[in-house]
Structure formats: structure tokens, C-alpha cells
Amino acid sequence: MKHPTRTRRRWRAAVLATVTLTAAGVLTAIGATGASAATIDTNAWYQLVSRHSGKAIDVCGQSTADRACIQQWDRANQANQQFQFVSSGSGYYRLKARHSGKVIDVLDWSTADGASLIQWPDTNGANQQWRVIDTDSGYVKLINRHSGKAMDVWEWSTGNGGRISQYTDTSGRNQQWQLNKVDGGGSPTTPPPSGGWPTPTGQASVDGTVRVDSGEVRDGGMRRYCCIGDGSQEESQDPMFVLEDGATLQNVIIGAPAGDGIHCEGDCTIRNVWWEDVGEDAATFRGGSNYYVIGGGARRASDKVFQHNGSGTVHISGFYAEDIGKLYRACGNCSTSHQRHTVIDNVTVRNADAVAGINVNWGDTARFTRITIYGDADVCQKWEGAPKGEEPTLIGTGADGVHCIYRESDITRR
Missing domain, CATH: 2.160.20.10 (Single-stranded right-handed beta-helix, Pectin lyase-like)
Incomplete structure (x- = not known):
């Protein structure tokens, strides 16, 4: 079934993105410092950040269960927002969650627009494989091998809990991701034992x-x-x-x-x-x-x-x-x-x-x-x-x- 309101929103958002990029130009390109398709390190862990919302791909509730949903959430230094690129060959990768060891999967092998992404045990199925495609702005797109569709923030959400889905490749900002390597597996957000306690502001x-x-x-x-x-x-x-x-x-x-x-x-x-x-x-x-x-x-x-x-x-x-x-x-x-x-x-x-x-x-x-x-x-x-x-x-x-x-x-x- 067609979703005309979604199509209109995507068209308007795409026009707005184009205008914004034209105005921001070089500044936007410089701000994207993540890895590219050519520089992916399969031994490292990455946080995947949406260009549209600035939020990170996140396994809902830090769940370790099969079928746990994939969403966007405020960036945090935690393992359910960290993924390893596991090579499937031919330029495709599975995205393995650090906290669960499971991979991002297109639910029920769907080829439909809007199909949800979940975590599932790694079977190396084509619905778990993603090709990394560079954009001209320093971000990447992730295209599913089974469906040919792009990883997408559903309905251009900017809120915590926004669903991550697949959708026809439009090159929209909600389909573009910055790959931020987590150095050394993630630096603690708290001081080391020799560090000081925070100083009150009042x-x-x-x-x-x-x-x-x-x-x-x-x-x-x-x-x-x-x-x-x-x-x-x-x-x-x-x-x-x-x-x-x-x-x-x-x-x-x-x-x-x-x-x-x-x-x-x-x-x-x-x-x-x-x-x-x-x-x-x-x-x-x-x-x-x-x-x-x-x-x-x-x-x-x-x-x-x-x-x-x-x-x-x-x-x-x-x-x-x-x-x-x-x-x-x-x-x-x-x-x-x-x-x-x-x-x-x-x-x-x-x-x-x-x-x-x-x-x-x-x-x-x-x-x-x-x-x-x-x-x-x-x-x-x-x-x-x-x-x-x-x-x-x-x-x-x-x-x-x-x-x-x-x-x-x-x-x-x-």
C-alpha cells in the first residue's frame, strides 16, 4: 500500500536538506569525520550516528533477546550502541552488537519499505548483510543485500526511540550515517581512580x-x-x-x-x-x-x-x-x-x-x-x-x- 504522506514528507525534507547543504556547504563536509567504506576496521567497534537526528543506532533497552528492536537514542558510551563490521565478503558486512553478540537483521526477510530492523543471531543471511556506500559529504549509506533498500530513520524522526527501518534508497539525511570508531573499546565517561571528584558549581x-x-x-x-x-x-x-x-x-x-x-x-x-x-x-x-x-x-x-x-x-x-x-x-x-x-x-x-x-x-x-x-x-x-x-x-x-x-x-x- 502506498503512503502518500510519507512520500510528501520525504520530498519536503529532501528539498530542505538540499537547501541546508547549499548554505552550509564546506562546514557540513568538514564536520563529518567518521570512517568511510574504504577505512572500515573489522577489529574495531563503531557507533553509527544519524546525520539527520544526531542520535545513535541503539538496541532497545540494552536487550540481549532475539527480535529486540533497533532504534535511535541519545549517544551514550554503552555497548548496545557499539557495532562491529563482520565481513561477509564481496563488500558486505554484518553489524554485530557488542553487548549481545547478535546482528542487525531485516525482520522476517521483508523486502517492503518500512520493514523494521531487529537483532538476531548471526546466520550470515543476506538480510543481515549491508553494503557500505560513501556519500559525497563524508557520511555513508547502508544498503541491505537481500532487499536492496537503505537503512533509514523511519518518518524522519528526531526523537529517542525513533524506529530504524529499511526504505527505498533516497539518499536522504535520515539514510546517512557517520561511523565513529570507539577508541580502545570505549573510554570510561568517569575519572580513573586517581582522578578528582567533580567540583560543584554551587x-x-x-x-x-x-x-x-x-x-x-x-x-x-x-x-x-x-x-x-x-x-x-x-x-x-x-x-x-x-x-x-x-x-x-x-x-x-x-x-x-x-x-x-x-x-x-x-x-x-x-x-x-x-x-x-x-x-x-x-x-x-x-x-x-x-x-x-x-x-x-x-x-x-x-x-x-x-x-x-x-x-x-x-x-x-x-x-x-x-x-x-x-x-x-x-x-x-x-x-x-x-x-x-x-x-x-x-x-x-x-x-x-x-x-x-x-x-x-x-x-x-x-x-x-x-x-x-x-x-x-x-x-x-x-x-x-x-x-x-x-x-x-x-x-x-x-x-x-x-x-x-x-x-x-x-x-x-x-
Whole structure:
């Protein structure tokens, strides 16, 4: 079936792009510094950035499942936005996601305009193979071998979650991609252990819990928020921030005492938040399905940094922690025993007991990539969860491919 409104939008956008390029000219060409078809390094990892939106190709929710969707999202230093070009010969490549090992695939071998892209195990099928074609502006197009159609940001979206599809090759800016090599597998977004803590731009006095509404993005401008609670391990302390479902807190330094840190009441994003002294917990994830901690750091947590009480998955990327018990702990004796998951990528811990602790009897999983450990911390502790009021039991440590998922190459010890 024809989609005339889409055609008209594409035509108008193409005209606008032409006018913009004519006006911007040399400046646009200079700004595109990514790899070309001739310089692709099959040993490297790349972030693929849309010329139209400036956002990166992203596996939805850092999922490792078959059929997980492919979308665009704000650029972040995390493995679900990093892809390796695996040669299929004759100038075609598969695009393998770093976090899952799966490749970008045209759903159900479709040849239709608008067919969705997903991730799928690497079969080297023609619907997983892409030819890289240089444009005259320093960007590339990716043409599917099976359908002959181009990788495309559907309906010229500029928003997070915009679907990545295939569409007839129009050479539109929404079909052009910058290939940015991730140097050395991705530099941490947080300082090394010898680095300093961020310097506050100012002070924000807190005398009670600050609520961030559903859908709100609260940007602290790197001010220090202080103080609440008594700095102890007492769990009855009030949180400094409560994030409602869909809320984001970013660019905040949390001073001591920090009470019970941050409570996420639903899905939430915590971006570039720094805890000078955790006290009880830095953040507690209470209700929702996906929670994101992106960048930032924490220190002085005698127990754990992130406490996972609800269900769903906690995604932690680009984080630095020192002088802690565990970076992540799935609650081992909460009143409700959920199955819980965590995906931890590109983190550094120093002077820790463990990176993560999970409950294998409830089916928890923890997946690790690009972990740097200073000291002798366990990567993954396996516990037997217990009813509320009883204590969980540590029953093992280490990778098993089922609950604690990582390879030795994913872990660097210093």
C-alpha cells in the first residue's frame, strides 16, 4: 500500500536538506569525520550516528533477546550502541552488537519499505548483510543485500526511540550515517581512580525529599544538593530525591549526609549523578521495568550502591565507584521476591567486595562487559534469596553463563 504522506514528507525534507547543504556547504563536509567504506576496521567497534537526528543506532533497552528492536537514542558510551563490521565478503558486512553478540537483521526477510530492523543471531543471511556506500559529504549509506533498500530513520524522526527501518534508497539525511570508531573499546565517561571528584558549581540546600514528576527532566547544573538524614545505614531514612515513573535526574552532586539517596518509583534515568558519601544506598529501584544509570560515580558505601527491590532490569553504564561493598544488589529478603536483572557495562570499581550480587533461586541474571576492578573484588556473587526477616545465603561466585554472564576478556584487574 502506498503512503502518500510519507512520500510528501520525504520530498519536503529532501528539498530542505538540499537547501541546508547549499548554505552550509564546506562546514557540513568538514564536520563529518567518521570512517568511510574504504577505512572500515573489522577489529574495531563503531557507533553509527544519524546525520539527520544526531542520535545513535541503539538496541532497545540494552536487550540481549532475539527480535529486540533497533532504534535511535541519545549517544551514550554503552555497548548496545557499539557495532562491529563482520565481513561477509564481496563488500558486505554484518553489524554485530557488542553487548549481545547478535546482528542487525531485516525482520522476517521483508523486502517492503518500512520493514523494521531487529537483532538476531548471526546466520550470515543476506538480510543481515549491508553494503557500505560513501556519500559525497563524508557520511555513508547502508544498503541491505537481500532487499536492496537503505537503512533509514523511519518518518524522519528526531526523537529517542525513533524506529530504524529499511526504505527505498533516497539518499536522504535520515539514510546517512557517520561511523565513529570507539577508541580502545570505549573510554570510561568517569575519572580513573586517581582522578578528582567533580567540583560543584554551587550549593542547593535540601530540608526534605525532592520529588521529580513523571516525564520531568530535572537538571541540577552540577550543584551539590545537601543534606538529609544522618549518614548512617538506617533504612528508615527519607530519600533525597524521589523519581516518579519516567522521570530523569541529571547533573547533580549529592553531598553528605544523603539519607536514603534516590528512590525510583517506576522507570527512571539517573544521568551523571555523583554521590560524595553514599551512607545507606545511593539509589533504590522500587517499581518499573527498566532503570538506567548513565555516567556518574559514588564512594563510601559500606554496603551497596544500588539496591534493586522491584522487578525489571537495572542498566548501569559508564559508572565509577570506590570504597564500597557492592555496586549492585538484587534484594535478597524483600517482602516480594521478584526475578531481577542487571546489565553492567563500562564501569570501574575500586576497593569493593563485589560488582554485583544476585539471587539465583529467583532466576536473577547479571551481565557484565568492560569491567575494570582495582583490588580483589568478586565480579558476581550468587546468593540464595530468603523470605523477609531471614538472611540470604552466599552460595557461589563467578561466571556460569546462566545467572552470572561474562567472559574473562570482559574483566580487567589492576
